[in-house]
Amino acid sequence: MSAVAGFPQAERQRRPALGRLLGSGAVMVTVIYLLLLLVYSLCQKNALSMTQFSDQLSNGLPLALGAAGGTLVVLMRGFDLSVAGVIALADVLTATQAGDGQLGALLCLAMVVGTGLLVGAVNGFLVAYVGLQSIACTLATMIICSGVALLVLDAPGGNVPDFISDNLTGTLLGVPVPLIIALVVLLGWVILRKTNWGVGLYALGADETAARLAGVPVRRVKFLAFCAAGALYGVAGMMLAAATSNGDPGAGTSYLLLVFAAIAIGGTTFTGGRGGLLGSMIGAATLMLLQKVLFSLGVSSFYTGIGQGLIMIAAVLIAALSARLARRMPR
Amino acid sequence: MTKPIVLPNPRLSAQASQVAGTTASLAPYLRAEGLSKAYGATVALSHVSLDVHAGEVHALLGENGAGKSTLVKILSGIVLADQGRLEVDGRPFEPGSLLGARAAGVSTAFQELSLLPNLSVAVNLMLPNLLKGPLGINSARRNEQAAAALLQDFGVTTVDPASLVADLSLAEKQRVEIVRALSHRPRLLVLDEPTAALADPGWLFDIVERLTGEGVAILYISHRLAEVRRLCRRGTVLRNGRSIATVDLTGTPDAEIFRMMVGTSQDEPKHKPMSNRQSIGPRLSAKGLTGRNVHDVSFEVGDGEILGVAALEGQGQRPMFRMLAGLEPMTAGTVRVDNKEADLRSPAAALRSGIGFLPEERKTEGIFLGLKAASNISLPILGRVLWGPFINHRRENAAVAEASQHVDLAKRYQAMRISSLSGGNQQKALLARVLLAGPRNLVLYDPTRGVDVGTKQVIYAAIRNFVDQGGSALIYSTELAELVHLAHRCLVVYGGRIVGDVAGSLLTEDRLVSFATGHGDIAA
Amino acid sequence: MKEAFMPGHAVADTRTTGRALGSEVITPLVLFALTVLLVIASRWISPSLGGFHQVAAIIVLSSFLMVVAFGQQMVVLIGGLDLSLPSLLTLGGILTFAWSGASGWSLIWILLVVLVVNGAIGALSGAGIAWLRIPPFIMTLAMGIIVYSAALGITAGTPRGHPSAALGSLFSGRILGLPPIIYIMILFVVFGTALQSYTPFGRKLYALGTSPVAAHVAGLHVAWLTVATYAISAAAAGCAGFLLVGYAGGATLVMGQSYLLPSIAAVVVGGTSIVGGRGNYISAVAASLLLTTFSTIISSIQILEGWRTIIYGCLILIAIAALREDVPLWLNRSLQRPSRPPQAPGAARSTQ
Secondary structure, three states, X not given: OOOOOOOOHHHHHOOOHHHHHHHOHHHHHHXXXXXXXXXXXXXXXXXXXXXXXXXXXXXXXXXXXXXXXXXXXXXXXXXXXXXXXXXXXXXXXXXXXXXXXXXXXXXXXXXXXXXXXXXXHHHHHHHHHXXXXXXXXXXXXXXXXXXXXXXXXXXXXXXXXXXXXXXXXXXXXXXXXXXXXXXXXXXXXXXXXXXXXXXXXXXXXXXXXXXHHOOOOHHHHHHHHHHHHHHHHHHHHHHHHHHHOOEOOOOOHHHHHHHHHHHHHOXXXXXXXXXXXXXXXXXXXXXXXXXXHHXXXXXXXXXXXXXHXXXXXXXXXXXXXXXXHHXXXXX | OOOOOOOOOHHHHHHHHHHHHHOOOOOOOEEEEEEEEEEOOEEEEEEEEEEEOOOOEEEEEEOOOOOHHHHHHHHHOOEOOOEEEEEEOOEEOOXXXXXXHHHOOEEEEOOOOOOOOOOEXXXXXXXXXXXXXXXXXXXXXXXXXXHHHHHHXXXXXXXXXXXXXXXXXXXHHHHHHHHXXXXXXXXXXXXXXXXXXXXXXXXXXXXHHHHHHOOOEEEEEOOOHHHHHHHOOEEEEEEOXXXXXXXXXXXXXXXXXXXXXXXXXXXXXXXXXOOOOOOOOOOEEEEEEEEOOEEEEEEEEOOOOEEEEEOOOOOOHHHHHXXXXXXXXXXXXXXXXXXXXXXXXXXXXXXXXXXXXXOOOHHHHHOOOOOEHHHHHHHHHHHHOEEOOEEOHXXXXXXXHHHHHHOOOOHHHHOOEHHHOOHHXXXXXXXXXXXXXXXXXEEEEOOOOOOOHHHHHHHHHHHHHHHHXXXXXXXXXXXXXXXXXXXXXXXXXXOOEEEEEEEHHHOOHHHHHHHHOOOOOOOO | OOOOOOOOXXXXXXXXXXXXXXXXXXXXXXXXXXXXXXXXXXXXXXXXXXXHHHHHHHHHHHHHHHHHHHHHHHHHHOOOOOOOHHHHHHHHHHHHHHHOHHHOOOHHHHHHHHXXXXXXXXXXXXXXXXXXXXXXXXXXXXXXXXXHHHHHHHHOOOOOOOOOHHHHHHHHOOEOOEOHHHHHHHHHHHHHHHHHHHOHHHHHHHHHHHOHHHHHHOOOOHHHHHHHHHHHHXXXXXXXXXXXXXXXXXXXXXXXXXXXXXXXXXXXXXXXXXXXXXXXXXXXXXXXXXXXXXXXXXXXXXOOHHHHHHHHHHHHHHHHHHOOOHHHHHHHHHHOOOOOOOOOOOOOOOOO
């Protein structure tokens, strides 16, 4: 139904509902997730129990937040490799600098978010104002961050305060805390997406010149996107420390590629302008679940990788296929 | 010399002369004096002066590379002039940005559409001042309502503001681009090739009439002289970055305008005879061609023949051409080249079958911006200029030089990056590449789009030479005058079918228009 | 009208642009110069650094990166990315180690088989990217995981084989005072540069990288070019693994891991644009040399690993910032003599 009266001929231009569903990456990845969940529940008893779910959430939230931050940059056709560095840095900071109790946790949160913002600001400045390519610049900042992480903690260890590790992986009013955090982030995204900044982000992902001509403050939008991404990575690192009760300066390396895999599976295209945080976060959950499914199917750990790789390809294919189907739908 | 086709609009002309009469004493709304802009050693503008009065539609004429686009960028605030003075409404005009120009009342509808495809029409129209809801974030509903009001105000009823720009046709996109420029209620409106993609320019003419009635000054840039004469009384001709003259268009014949633009007069050759060839059968023929928006199209192009195709926008001519080029699949039908069935499953296959295709959008489908012009041109024949496994640069350059001669592309442009050439020269390079690949059948889609008068003549000559040496050419053009001038015979496509086939003395614009709008042949 | 965005952004373009003295020439020169400077400066740090033997050792060490960077460079040139390099390098190493030495296979045959096997896998990646339209990031990532997993499974965690004296002699032997590998690398670099910049295949890759759509319309076989490029990249990684076995005397499952990010760094520092169509191999070679020199010198300084990592990252950042497109332009302009006041062509002619 057209929102405005008086456009009878124009009805044709709107896509049918099914087409819009198919074209939404978030929907497709949710379908894949649910399928995997089905498979999982068939071969593992108590797969759908609360503890299992809560466990998955705690382990998956760092990846989800990392993917969320990375999505902001991919939407504007960039690459943010610094996710690995900031997560590692935030992880070791939480394990070494965090204080006890509520105040300690709050200060820790401020510290990791601040660190993430700082790194994001540096990235944003270099990419948006100096004009460096994002993959090059964030590669460098990632390396620098991992170096700083090594200085803070040179080997796995440290001590994550109980308050943080207990509460961030526990429940609040019966709802798992990681879920709350994820929902808060999503809520924030839904709001931000409708601000001038959010619209500008999609605009410049599609066509930077046209966005500039339309009056979008391109450089500022880019800068803020990197900052927001950095903040999200910081929280991801803190969550990782809470989940592992440990600090590890090398924790970020495995996240680098997985973050972008989650983004791709979630339907955000690397050509910019399409996708969103919801898809990426579900994509992260899917990847984590995939590992569990393969394990419980009895796949030898040697060959788990093959399964992972194949399913990643399949997931991307399905997402791409459905998007194409959506476009071809008769209007 | 053909007379220019002037479709008189008494109301507009009366208005124009009224305006001209009363504004003789009034200061012009826009005054540019001595504008200069150089990019390194390349001079884009040199001491350009012109003025536009309120309520006047002032034409800006000139080849590409004459400085029109630079002038547009300066007026739009995207680029600052090096020297010169700009005054708008009596006050100095030095916008530092696009929005600054807009704030001063100057708005531009760009030739290269600047809409965002992944956003809705409403968002595109309302950017950067999106309407907010109660929470302080964008309200889709309010934006759509405001956009709908805008569209209705300017007579666009076929576009749903909630639809994505990517889902619109090219003509609809052009309309939205124009409405967007209008939405800022400018006092000076710059229209850069506004009818290039419009099927029905009448809509725009009505808007222009309305705006001039409200006292808006309009700077109108178009290659279509007939349109320009209809709307504008005065025009300024640019050549080589300088303003040659500001003339009263009604008193200046086409030949003189051309002379000002290119420095030479446009020689209208006698009616082109087809070279007398023994009938060796058609060079290119299609039978029952069917596909997306194309229904059972059949035609033949003979040896030495230039066959034109005329159609309003969206009548199926684009998929038809792309099928011949191997870019779109055919669901039925056969195409024969030199009496052999052609394999059109891919552009490479089409080329092998002897079809050389010149695509519609040179910037995105034609040229390789990062490469030199010479590298662009030599791409199809790299395998022939080898030294062992390596490219023999001397032979490559020789081949490029020879191909460039056919399209009058100066030697100094060949070694330059193609991105720094003007649109006309880029098109020449593209045509050179197509010719160099060696096909005997050219399929050209709007080859003179966005190209200056001088380059047009060069392209016409190249095509004529090509067919004279034994080949065929199938050309689609949005300019009927061009088809009448160039083609031996012309097909008309309507609704995906061929509805007309006009040749010889019957080939006139009126007849083509009649077929193209679905009215069949005019009364003889 | 109230402006929702701050005025003053999207500022008018007042730059003037001219033709740049090819950044393709300046970049490698600058990088080489930096490397030389580093080597000279390293003498101050320690007398054992900066000598002839050390320089030779650095070149040898950087050769693996140069080979890997060749593949990555070509893939990035067409706008893609190859994340499967570490796994494919490892595969090449494992195969080499398994067949060489006492099992009596000639080295040439082993190399050929490695190239073919890796090339086939790379071709598969390329096929997925070209025909199934899977984003290169995902395709090569997935392929890398699959190959690694297969290698893990086949070797059961520990690659077995025999070290090859012949392969090792590439590094330990001496011809005119230098290990043979250096001469091989010179040949490789020449071959690589020639392939990219002077053959029709290379030219087509540049075209494809600049505009895939135009390449398709122009009749280039986009899909086959893509497949070939990823095949070559995979083969190059295998070749690097082959060489690495000679250097290290064995193969491990993680031998490739430390080459992924440096390969991207070398390509990017060498000025290749991530969107494709720009850059050349010589610059990537120079960048590989610079990066290896730097990390070698840095690791001989007694500082914490954390500081070393930070400085390495800073170097990459500085190199990227210094070698942007505008810098050669700026250099070009300041090297020129002040030009005459601009005159429009034909200004002397009067208008009619």
